[in-house]
Amino acid sequence: MNLRELAQHLGLSKTTVSRALNGFSEVNEETRLRVQEAARRFNYTPNISAKRLATGESGAFGVVLPGASSEMADPVFGEFLAGLADGAGRCGRDLYVNATFDGEEAGYRRLARAKAVDVMILANLKVEDLRIRLLSHLGLQAVTCGRTAGSLVYPHLDIDHEDGVRRAVDLLTGLGHRAIALVSGPADLSASEQRMVGWHTALDRRGLTAEAGLFMAGPATEDHGYRATRTLLALPTAPTAFLCASMFLASGCCRAIGDCGLKIGRDVSVIAHDDGLATVRPEAFEPALTTTFSSIRSAGGRVAELAAALVGGADPADLSEVWPVDLIFRDSAQAPPRG
Known part of the structure; x- marks a missing residue:
C-alpha cells in the first residue's frame, strides 16, 4: 500500500497522512493514532x-x-x-x-x-x-x-527537575524534616542546576537554610551515592532526609544508610528520581522508595x-x-x- 492508497482508505488527504506519520503537532492525537494504526495494519512503508x-x-x-x-x-x-x-x-x-x-x-x-x-x-x-x-x-x-x-x-x-525537587522537599518538610541533603549528578549538567535551584527555593520558602555542605554533586553512580551519603551522615548535624537524583544514586545512598546501622523510614528518609528503568525499580527496595517519576x-x-x-x-x-x-x-x- 502506498501513501495515496493509505490516504484513500482513511478518507484523508495525503498531506494529512504524511504529517500524522511525521509527528506534526497540528494533526490531532486521534487522527495521528488512527493513521499510525492503519500504517501498521497495512504494513505501509514510505x-x-x-x-x-x-x-x-x-x-x-x-x-x-x-x-x-x-x-x-x-x-x-x-x-x-x-x-x-x-x-x-x-x-x-x-x-x-x-x-x-x-x-x-x-x-x-x-x-x-x-x-x-x-x-x-x-x-x-x-x-x-x-x-x-x-x-x-x-x-x-x-x-x-x-x-x-x-x-x-x-x-x-x-522534565521539570526544579518543580520535582520542590515538591519532594515540601513533602519532607511537611513531615517535619529540617536537614535535607541533595545528592545529585555532575554539577555542570543543566538538570543538576535545576534540581539545586528547586532545593534552595523550597527550603527558603519554609524559612530553612540550604546548607552548602548538604549538596553533593558527582557521577550519577551507585558509588557516588554511597560515598556522598557516608560523608553526609558523618557531619556533626547529619541530615535526616536525602533527595537522590537517580535510582543508582539512591541505591548507593540506601546501602550507606544500612552500613551506618540506620533504618530507612525510621531513622532516615529517602526520595529518589525514577526514570522508569526496568532494571532498578523503587518497589524492590526495602522499604519501597518514594520517588519523583518521569519515563526517559x-x-x-x-x-x-x-x-x-x-x-x-x-x-x-x-x-x-x-x-x-x-x-x-x-x-x-x-x-x-x-x-
Whole structure:
C-alpha cells in the first residue's frame, strides 16, 4: 500500500497522512493514532529513496558519542536511546549513532560535510552547552533532551527537575524534616542546576537554610551515592532526609544508610528520581522508595517526534515542551525520629 492508497482508505488527504506519520503537532492525537494504526495494519512503508530525491533529506536522525564516553555504558542514556529509536521508527526515520574516535566535535563536522543526517539529537545538556551553537554554525538542526542557557531558539523536551525537587522537599518538610541533603549528578549538567535551584527555593520558602555542605554533586553512580551519603551522615548535624537524583544514586545512598546501622523510614528518609528503568525499580527496595517519576524512554520517543516535525517544516519555537514530574509516595519517606 502506498501513501495515496493509505490516504484513500482513511478518507484523508495525503498531506494529512504524511504529517500524522511525521509527528506534526497540528494533526490531532486521534487522527495521528488512527493513521499510525492503519500504517501498521497495512504494513505501509514510505518510499525512502523517492523521498530523499524529492526533498534532499537523508531520512535519518543522528547521535554522536565520543569513543570513551561514559554515556555508552549509562543505562539511563541507553533507555533514552531505545525510546529515540522507537520514535524514529514510528516516524519512518533511521537513527544514526556515531561513536567517534577523535572527539564529539569532529563527529559533528564529519556528519555535516557528508549531509548524513537531517537532525542531531543532544542529551545530557550542560548549564552552558556550546554544542547547539556549533551545530547551528555547521548548518545542522538540533533537538535536545534538556535545556541550556543561551539566546538560541531550539526544539527541546525537558522534565521539570526544579518543580520535582520542590515538591519532594515540601513533602519532607511537611513531615517535619529540617536537614535535607541533595545528592545529585555532575554539577555542570543543566538538570543538576535545576534540581539545586528547586532545593534552595523550597527550603527558603519554609524559612530553612540550604546548607552548602548538604549538596553533593558527582557521577550519577551507585558509588557516588554511597560515598556522598557516608560523608553526609558523618557531619556533626547529619541530615535526616536525602533527595537522590537517580535510582543508582539512591541505591548507593540506601546501602550507606544500612552500613551506618540506620533504618530507612525510621531513622532516615529517602526520595529518589525514577526514570522508569526496568532494571532498578523503587518497589524492590526495602522499604519501597518514594520517588519523583518521569519515563526517559517516553521522552526519547517524543524527542524523535519533535525532530520529525522540525524536518517537516514546523517552527522551532513551537517545538518546546517541559513535562511535569509525578511524585509517588511510598514507605521510605516518614517523619524524622523524635529527640
